[in-house]
Amino acid sequence: MREVLETRLEDWGFPVRTAGTVAAARPLLTSFDPHVVISDLMLPDATGLALLESLRSDEARRTFILITAYGTIDTAVRAIKAGATDVLTKPLAYDALRRQLDEAEARLAAERVRGEGGEDEEPGAPERPRETCGIVGTSAALAEMWARLQVAAGSDAPVLIVGESGSGKELVARAIHQLSPRSKRPFVPLNAAAIPEALAEGELFGSERGAFTGAAQARPGLVELAHTGTLFLDEITEMPLPLQPKLLRVLEDGKVRRLGGNVEMVCDVRLIAATNRDPATAVEEGRFRHDLLYRVDVLRVDVPPLRDRKEDLPALSQHFLGESAARYGQGAPTLSPPALARLQAHDWPGNVRELRNVIERAFLAARAAEGERVVEVIGPEHVAAPVDARRAPAVPPPEGIVIPHGATAAEAERIVILETLKATGNNKAEAARRLGLDVKTVRNKLKAFGADGASGEPDE
Numbered sequence: 001m002r003e004v005l006e007t008r009l010e011d012w013g014f015p016v017r018t019a020g021t022v023a024a025a026r027p028l029l030t031s032f033d034p035h036v037v038i039s040d041l042m043l044p045d046a047t048g049l050a051l052l053e054s055l056r057s058d059e060a061r062r063t064f065i066l067i068t069a070y071g072t073i074d075t076a077v078r079a080i081k082a083g084a085t086d087v088l089t090k091p092l093a094y095d096a097l098r099r100q101l102d103e104a105e106a107r108l109a110a111e112r113v114r115g116e117g118g119e120d121e122e123p124g125a126p127e128r129p130r131e132t133c134g135i136v137g138t139s140a141a142l143a144e145m146w147a148r149l150q151v152a153a154g155s156d157a158p159v160l161i162v163g164e165s166g167s168g169k170e171l172v173a174r175a176i177h178q179l180s181p182r183s184k185r186p187f188v189p190l191n192a193a194a195i196p197e198a199l200a201e202g203e204l205f206g207s208e209r210g211a212f213t214g215a216a217q218a219r220p221g222l223v224e225l226a227h228t229g230t231l232f233l234d235e236i237t238e239m240p241l242p243l244q245p246k247l248l249r250v251l252e253d254g255k256v257r258r259l260g261g262n263v264e265m266v267c268d269v270r271l272i273a274a275t276n277r278d279p280a281t282a283v284e285e286g287r288f289r290h291d292l293l294y295r296v297d298v299l300r301v302d303v304p305p306l307r308d309r310k311e312d313l314p315a316l317s318q319h320f321l322g323e324s325a326a327r328y329g330q331g332a333p334t335l336s337p338p339a340l341a342r343l344q345a346h347d348w349p350g351n352v353r354e355l356r357n358v359i360e361r362a363f364l365a366a367r368a369a370e371g372e373r374v375v376e377v378i379g380p381e382h383v384a385a386p387v388d389a390r391r392a393p394a395v396p397p398p399e400g401i402v403i404p405h406g407a408t409a410a411e412a413e414r415i416v417i418l419e420t421l422k423a424t425g426n427n428k429a430e431a432a433r434r435l436g437l438d439v440k441t442v443r444n445k446l447k448a449f450g451a452d453g454a455s456g457e458p459d460e
Contacts, residue, residue: 001092005038008094014101022046026054034062036104038097041068052082063104067092080147087147089154093181096153103132133175135168136319137312141304145172152299153179158251160236160296161274163303166353169274170234172303177230182270185229188222193238196402198418199411200243205250206258223256226269236273236296237282244289251295260450271296306348306355313343316352320359321378330374333366338380358383417445 002018009016017032019025021044028034037055039048048066055062066079069090079087086100135146152159153176161169170189177187195203206221223231233239239247250256251271255264273296275282282288306313317340322332335343339362348354365382366375401419403412417435421442424430428446432439 005092009101012098012101020044022048022051022054025051029055035108036063036065036101038065038067041066049078049082052079052084055083063100065097065100080143080150087150087154089151093154095181095183096179099179099183133178134171135175136316137309138315139304139309139311141309142312145301145304148299148301149176150179152176152301155299156180156182156270157298158271158273158296159299159301160279161272161301161303162279163274163276164305164351165276166351167303167305168352169276169303170232172301173230173232173234173272173274176272176301177232177270180230180270182229186226187230187232188226189232189234190222191234193235196415196419197240197242197422198415200240201246202259204243205246205256206261208258208260210260218258221256221258223250223267223269224265227267228269230270230272233271233273235275237275237277237279237288239288241287241289244292248289248292248295306351310344313355314340316355317343317359320356321363324360324363325375328367333363333375333378335378336380339378339383342380342383413445414449417442418449421446 002020006016006018014036017028017034019028023045025037025039029037037051039051041048043051048068052064052066055064063085064083066084066087067090068087085104086096088096088100132146135142149172159173159176161172163169163172173189174187177183190204192200202219202221204221204223206224207219209218250267253264254266254268256267257264279288279293279297283290283293306316314335317335318332321335325332343355343358350357361384362378362382363375365384366378367373369382401416403415417431420434421428421431424434428442429439432442435442
């Protein structure tokens, strides 16, 4: 494996030296002085972690990549905390390795430019935010999450991401996809709580022409669209219960059948799911099937809330300031210590999403105060007091039936009839009365929808 890897790296244009033991590797660190060290976990005389530990006292800044056939979360956490850049599992995904080497090369080039005076930084200038796949920060809580993320990226098993609303679960899902061997294939997201139950099955699995009234043509579902890639189901514990066993079967069989169809199609899909609820509690409450939880909760990634990683606030704030300034063609301003202290004092119930909004408002306030001139410093007077969501009055959920944007008239009719029937406890007569229709019309519509057997109650 070492010889094959050496050949591949040289084909990519990198000079390489190899060693079979930790003892043989250590002299190369001084004679060859590598920018990147790639090490197996298990070596004849020691472990790759021991080699990594010995590099801590080395003044040279090196990228360290650990390769292991034992891709446990504990190993990844230890490696990341010890300073490893990445942990790759066997069989080795060469695309992921190449991305790490390209990133290391880019970092090295940037450091050379700065060292030559091309980007001299003023004393006291804010540290550049450390960002990987859009994830910013260096806190211990984030490092542990990052280690779990990398284990998930090196596997093809289902992943369950658990975290509070606004903590960045979709960003984590996209990072797992980006670092996986499926990175060049589709990433298809879906919020399971945002689809009306009447449309959920067709949206997820597709529908054939004539499957229901208004189905004028066949439509592929999101599972088909994600073939060879990743399907991301956000808020999976809010998925309608009738749909959950159908999703379970697709995950177990790797086949999907469109609504109204008879042919099963093979779909190679990697599932990443997310929830802001405790999944075990959702099972206890009867909102989520325990067998589906077993299937999706193979690898778990817990996203820490912002209040548990406040040491990342300076980097995150600077990152969002850069985004806001870039929209106006300006360089990123700095955040004054008093402004940062104001941010540090907040508990951030809305997590990173709330911080992004607060920073954007602060930038716009500073820009208005400067007469739309270039903003250089964000002061505490620009940072509006963040709203504590837990103290804000509860906003009642919207009443009535929600029709998604872009729904056809036939789809809207189907949603209205099925949701009204559901609200009346499957009483067709009462549903017909509320809709201003004849009971016979309701029965005929249900047959056209393929839902005539949904009611176990008498018509009247």
